[in-house]
Amino acid sequence: MVAYGGENTWIRPGELLDEYRVGQYETRLSAKNVENSFRQLFGFPKILGSFKKEALLELKRRENVLSTLANQTTLARETRLLPKRERSRNGRRSSIWRDTSLAMGRFLGSRRGSWAPSRSRSRSKDELFYISENENDNEKTKRLKREMRGAQDDLNRLPVLEEVTEEAENDDEVDKELVDQAKKMIEVLNEKKNLRAAISKKEIKELEEVLERIEKKGWVRRLQEDYNEGQKLLARLRTYEKMRHEIMALTQPTISEIRSYQYPPKQVESVMRATYILLGEKPADISDWRALQALIGKLGAKSLKNRATKFDFDSLPKERAQKAHKLIKSMNVDEVRDVSNGAATFFVWSQAAIEPHLD
Numbered sequence: 001m002v003a004y005g006g007e008n009t010w011i012r013p014g015e016l017l018d019e020y021r022v023g024q025y026e027t028r029l030s031a032k033n034v035e036n037s038f039r040q041l042f043g044f045p046k047i048l049g050s051f052k053k054e055a056l057l058e059l060k061r062r063e064n065v066l067s068t069l070a071n072q073t074t075l076a077r078e079t080r081l082l083p084k085r086e087r088s089r090n091g092r093r094s095s096i097w098r099d100t101s102l103a104m105g106r107f108l109g110s111r112r113g114s115w116a117p118s119r120s121r122s123r124s125k126d127e128l129f130y131i132s133e134n135e136n137d138n139e140k141t142k143r144l145k146r147e148m149r150g151a152q153d154d155l156n157r158l159p160v161l162e163e164v165t166e167e168a169e170n171d172d173e174v175d176k177e178l179v180d181q182a183k184k185m186i187e188v189l190n191e192k193k194n195l196r197a198a199i200s201k202k203e204i205k206e207l208e209e210v211l212e213r214i215e216k217k218g219w220v221r222r223l224q225e226d227y228n229e230g231q232k233l234l235a236r237l238r239t240y241e242k243m244r245h246e247i248m249a250l251t252q253p254t255i256s257e258i259r260s261y262q263y264p265p266k267q268v269e270s271v272m273r274a275t276y277i278l279l280g281e282k283p284a285d286i287s288d289w290r291a292l293q294a295l296i297g298k299l300g301a302k303s304l305k306n307r308a309t310k311f312d313f314d315s316l317p318k319e320r321a322q323k324a325h326k327l328i329k330s331m332n333v334d335e336v337r338d339v340s341n342g343a344a345t346f347f348v349w350s351q352a353a354i355e356p357h358l359d
Contacts, residue, residue, distance in 0.1 A: 009049040009333060010351065012037060020059050024025065027063060037062060041231045044355040048239060048348075053156050129185050141178065144168045148182055155193050162186055188219055193225050199233055200316070206242060207234050236356065241314045243349045247308045254342040255304060259296040264289060265339045267331055267347075272296065272325035275346045278316065279307050283323060308346070313353050321357035324350060 013034035019032075021027055035045050037058050045056055086305060105112040129152070131145050144164055165182040168174040192213060198207040211230050220227050261268060267344055272292050285293050296304055328350060337344035 010046045011052060012046045013047055016055055019263040020056060029059060029063060033062065034059065034229050040228055041235060050242065051235065058135055067310045095356070105240065129181060138173055140168060140171055140174050143184060144174060144178060148185055151185065155189060158186065158189055158193065189223055192223050192226055195223065195230055199230055202233065202237060204234065204237050207237070242311050246345050247305060247349060250305060250345060250359060252344060255296065258342045259293050267336045268340050269341045270327045271343045271347045271350065273334055274350050277320060277324045278350055279311065308349060316353055318357045321354045325354045325358065
């Protein structure tokens with residue numbers, strides 16, 4: 001049996017929340033919050049034990065966010081209850097209200113602590129930087145602002161923004177603070193472009209490097225949607241890579257042991273049938289154990305080990321995943337390992353392939 005928290009053990013939201021509570025004593029998080037964090041970061045409603053540390057860190061981060069919001073909401077509520085003369089003096093906001101506004105602004109990632117929309121133009125939720133409108137802007141300033149907005153909508157316009165920003169930097173008619181904002185935007189958008197390229201390539205090392213740079217520069221909130229997508233993909237790729245290593249580590253005697261059963265335990269037969277369904281075999285062609293034995297006995301390019309290590313997890317049709325899931329959904333890895341270590345490896349491999357399709 002594998003102890004709870006082992007690398008190949010699947011951890012469910014309620015189980016991790018129980019462990020988290022032991023250290024926190026009190027928490028605002030619910031099992032649903034934990035499940036949502038699993039799906040957001042790892043792509044699955046449950047995770048392998050090898051990702052437990054990352055998951056616990058994410059729960060602590062979410063706890064801090066909830067605490068910050070609760071404290072600022074309380075402060076704002078108390079401020080509204082103050083007598084009017086204490087809230088405003090000489091037409092200005094009191095310091096306590098101003099501090100609350102600044103704190104909320106910093107939390108929401110807005111510039112200069114201002115979190116209310118502009119009177120002239122509402123801020124889109126997709127904007128990385130807010131660019132104000134001013135009817136007194138000169139033509140060069142208007143052009144720079146136009147290209148800044150355009151580059152946020154279309155990364156292909158980045159080269160034009162870079163060119164216009166360079167011209168504006170040497171022009172006294174354009175406000176230097178706006179130029180600095182444009183240069184910052186270019187830096188962020190280039191990283192966004194790098195992240196999307198890494199997601200498209202699906203290479204672990206490149207994706208890790210881009211995500212780490214975004215974290216170090218403090219741009220996670222600015223690039224939240226792409227960052228979350230990258231984190232989910234990275235978790236999946238790590239899981240798939242781990243599964244490939246597990247399969248590669250299987251010895252031929254272990255696979256031969258699975259094949260040697262004349263009357264296999266139900267767990268072994270179900271796991272191997274699910275495995276071959278995922279690999280593309282038609283259920284009707286593997287309805288009996290002898291057909292599975294013949295497939296398990298193949299060598300070379302058609303061998304089980306070779307097919308499993310080269311399997312493209314991301315191209316798996318949902319219908320095939322659901323058929324395989326029906327065969328193994330009532331089992332757990334410890335139950336399978338009790339009868340066969342080799343079959344347990346293919347059980348975990350199958351679960352990793354199936355999980356993204358269980359919506």
